[in-house]
Amino acid sequence: MLSRVANSLFWLGRYMERAENYARFIDVNLNLSIDLPPDLKEQWDPLISATGDRELFVELFGEDFNRENSIYFLAFDQRNQNALISTIQNARENARIVRENIPRETWEVLNELHFYVARQHKRGIWKKEDIGSCFKEIKNQLQLLNGISAGTIPRTQGWFFTKMGQFLERADKTSRILDVKYHFLLPSIEDVGSPLDFLHWTALLKSVSGFNAYRRMFGKIDPSRIVQYLVLNRFFPRSIFFCLLEAERCLHEISQEPLGYSNPAEKVIGNLRADLEYADVNDLFKFGLHEYLDQLQIRMNEISKAIDDQYFKIQPNFSTEFQQQT
Numbered sequence: 190m191l192s193r194v195a196n197s198l199f200w201l202g203r204y205m206e207r208a209e210n211y212a213r214f215i216d217v218n219l220n221l222s223i224d225l226p227p228d229l230k231e232q233w234d235p236l237i238s239a240t241g242d243r244e245l246f247v248e249l250f251g252e253d254f255n256r257e258n259s260i261y262f263l264a265f266d267q268r269n270q271n272a273l274i275s276t277i278q279n280a281r282e283n284a285r286i287v288r289e290n291i292p293r294e295t296w297e298v299l300n301e302l303h304f305y306v307a308r309q310h311k312r313g314i315w316k317k318e319d320i321g322s323c324f325k326e327i328k329n330q331l332q333l334l335n336g337i338s339a340g341t342i343p344r345t346q347g348w349f350f351t352k353m354g355q356f357l358e359r360a361d362k363t364s365r366i367l368d369v370k371y372h373f374l375l376p377s378i379e380d381v382g383s384p385l386d387f388l389h390w391t392a393l394l395k396s397v398s399g400f401n402a403y404r405r406m407f408g409k410i411d412p413s414r415i416v417q418y419l420v421l422n423r424f425f426p427r428s429i430f431f432c433l434l435e436a437e438r439c440l441h442e443i444s445q446e447p448l449g450y451s452n453p454a455e456k457v458i459g460n461l462r463a464d465l466e467y468a469d470v471n472d473l474f475k476f477g478l479h480e481y482l483d484q485l486q487i488r489m490n491e492i493s494k495a496i497d498d499q500y501f502k503i504q505p506n507f508s509t510e511f512q513q514q515t
Contacts (some may be wrong), residue, residue, distance in 0.1 A: 194290060195350045196501040197283040201291075204280035205299075209319075209331040210362045211273050214239070215263055215398055218326040222256075233259035239362075243328045260315040264324075265306075271429035273327065274306050295334060302330045318438030341398055346443055351495070353439035360432035360468045366396050367419050368482040371412075385500055390415060397427045416478065417470040429485065430465045437462050440496075454495040461488050 216235055222231040234254040240263065249268065257352050264273040281303045284296055285317045306327065314323050343349050368391045389412050394400040399418065402425060407414050422428040437458045441447055450456040473481045 192501050193261065194287050195346070196288055197418045198288045198347050198350040199354040199496070199501070201280055201283040203358040204276045204283065205331055205334060206355045206358040207271065208280065209328055210359070211240070211271075211276070212324045212328040212331065213398065214366065215260060216321060217392055217395045218219045219321050219324070220395075221388065231256055235343035235369050237263065239365045240243055240271055241365065243342065245269060253433065254295055260320070263309045265315055270340040274310055277303055277306050277327075285316060285474055287347075290347050294341070298330060298334050298337065298368070302327065302334075305330070335500040340350055343456055344442075346351070348444045349439040350500075353436050353443075356432040356436040356439070357474070357493060358498075359427055360429045360436070362429050363429055363432070363484065363490070364485050365415065366393065366484050368479055368486075369395070371416075371478055399425060399427060408490060410482055413474065416473060420473065420482075421465060421468055421470060432463065433462045435457060436492075443500075452499050454492065457488070458492045461485075461492065 194251075218231070218233065220238050225231070233256065234243075237243050237254065238260060243454050245268075246254075246258075246262050249266070250262065262269055262272065267275060269275060277299075281299050284291055284299050288296055309323055314320050338348075338351070342351075370389065385411055390412065391400060394415065395405050397419060401417065403418055407418070418425060418428065420429050423430055423434065424433055437455070440455050440458060444451050444455065446455070450459050
């Protein structure tokens with residue numbers, strides 16, 4: 190497969206996953222604001238910090254983390270390259286480049302979604318009071334795209350590049366939302382076990398679509414179990430460990446080397462997967478959860494760079510180089 194095509198499919202997976210995450214994060218935060226006690230303000234600062242774009246927000250809006258500014262920045266501000274409108278536009282552009290490699294239905298739904306978001310931007314939907322339906326629609330359309338792909342795309346190299354991008358993006362966003370929610374919303378001693386504490390941890394689980402599955406497995410809301418579930422669980426599709434397992438499997442499917450590693454990308458992801466496989470949640474807290482997640486994010490960035498070096502950069506032609514030297 191051409192590196193240009195592989196690169197576009199990889200980023201198509203990442204951008205679609207990023208857009209779905211943003212739509213869900215905003216929707217969950219809107220619902221949380223309804224349940225908060227009347228004397229508490231909506232908390233948009235932690236969500237913007239979770240996206241990694243807090244510095245840009247402050248540059249554009251100062252410290253005014255109100256509802257209107259925050260939703261506009263996260264969803265419709267084209268100055269923010271990670272905003273919903275930007276990621277959907279980027280996903281559409283990558284899909285356009287590889288239209289012959291994706292189902293026609295994928296292109297049609299993604300194209301419709303692009304124009305739907307553009308219409309909402311033109312309407313100034315972020316200024317409206319009842320805007321939850323907008324983000325539910327975006328989330329549903331992105332999930333529809335995942336369903337179309339799962340049911341129609343052959344499991345060839347193109348599929349595995351797309352899924353690898355999706356799982357790496359998902360692992361990154363799970364680590365960020367857990368890190369920021371835990372760091373910003375860590376309650377004082379008197380708040381532990383309170384209804385407000387329950388609301389925040391519930392919102393965290395809903396942010397990764399894990400609330401119902403977690404309650405079926407553990408029942409009681411318990412911070413250490415939530416951390417274990419979102420970082421180390423091998424069965425929950427949005428846990429960091431699960432995502433790295435699947436991304437590593439995609440790499441091996443692409444290289445056709447089922448054991449060990451055959452290139453630096455497989456080596457770095459295998460090292461991180463092994464560390465998580467033998468990790469214990471108590472070790473995470475002893476190390477410091479924020480510090481642990483920070484290191485995870487650095488190592489996941491190293492994985493992305495190794496994949497880029499291995500598959501997407503144009504490698505020098507040895508025979509041509511040899512001829513030039515002689």
